[in-house]
Every structure is written in structure tokens, then in C-alpha cells.
Amino acid sequence: MKLSREFYSKDSTVLAKELLGKILVHEVDGVKISGKIVETEAYMGAIDKAAHTYNWKRTPRVEAMYGVPGTAYVYFIYGMYFCFNVVAKEEGIPQAVLIRGLEPIEGMEFMAEKRFKKPLGELKKSQIINLTNGPSKLCNAFDINKSQNKEDLCGDKLYILDGGNDKFEVVASERVGIDYAEEAREYLWRFYIEGNPFVSEVKKK
């Protein structure tokens, strides 16, 4: 079942945990690409120094975060990468969940071409892991870019499905790559499935 608007209508810290194990699907040119969400980060908006919308900052770039829950927020970073977020909470309250790691399910051939310009069969083991074990890697593999910004995840091109009922342990840790965020660096707002190989990095300690 496709996740409903209500499912997304909660604090990003709660949504981030609940998105683990769910299935992200992108349908592009009749090809279905999907993967299990294994790593997320919550960005709590106005009160979160790490968030693009800290202190209610509102510019064209971050406008998607002010949209209805279940909207995609895709931004361009470091001159060459994209990051994909799921908007949470409530329209006008800018919270989002960054998707940082996926375990491929369908469309691995497509992902291999997108990431490495090679057929799946020619990839080394390390390259299989590297298909989707990072926020910008998975955008590349799933062909998610600026044209998916503000896309409604309750639509039928890019959406999230309820996962299987597999059991797993959730680990909470500090978020990655936000050294500028002062005390917010220490908040345990990154969540991942313990032991899953598609988690982007396992922090020691």
C-alpha cells in the first residue's frame, strides 16, 4: 500500500524512524526502480540549526519544505549532487526527512547504468554496495534530480510503499556533514537499520 498523506503528517524525528523498511519507488520511462529505505535523517525546521529552514528561513530553494506533507524536496549541492527529502509534519511548518541509504530491490540494471555506465553483470561487489549507500548516490541511481522537486509522493511516479514485515533493530546516531550546526550536531536524529550493508557509514562510537 502507498503511504497516505496522514502517514507523513508528523514530526520528522518520528517519520524518519517510521520510514525505515519502507519501499521507495520511482517509475521512469515505464521502468520501475525500487529500494528499501535503510537510513534517514530528520531535519526539524525552524528550531534546528542544521536545517535549511532554520529560523523560518524561506527562499525559493527551500520552498518545497513548506509544502504539504508527502512532498519531495530535492536540492542541488556541491556543484554536482542531489539530495532527496520527504516533507513532514504540516503545510507551512518546514520539516523534512533526508533519505541517506537504500537497499536495491527492482531495477538494479537501470541503477548500474546510471551510476557506473556499465551492465549490472560487470560490476564488482563493492560497486553493488556503492549503487545506493549514500544520499546523492541513490539520487543518481534512481534518476532523482531537480525535476522531482515538489513532486507529490501521493502520486504515481515517485512514491513510498509499506514494506514487508521484516524485523530489524534501529540505531540512532548523530547526523552526517553538519559541522556548522553547533549544538544541533549532537542531536541523535539519524536513524538506520542495524547491520544493513547499504547504510552510508557506521560511526564508530
Place this chain on the structure above:
DNA sequence: ACCGCGATGCCCT
């Protein structure tokens, strides 16, 4: 394995 660094362009000040 781990670390350091450069790439590269858009957005906001």
C-alpha cells in the same frame, strides 16, 4: 583501511 583534498555550480549575502 583510512585520510585528505579537489571538483563544481547554485544560492543567498
Place this chain on the structure above:
DNA sequence: GGGCATCGCGGTA
């Protein structure tokens, strides 16, 4: 003009 919610390379072990 500075900085960025990243990645992959090439160096040293």
C-alpha cells in the same frame, strides 16, 4: 564572494 545535509580519487599503511 563564501559556503555547502557529498563523492571518489590518489596517497600512505
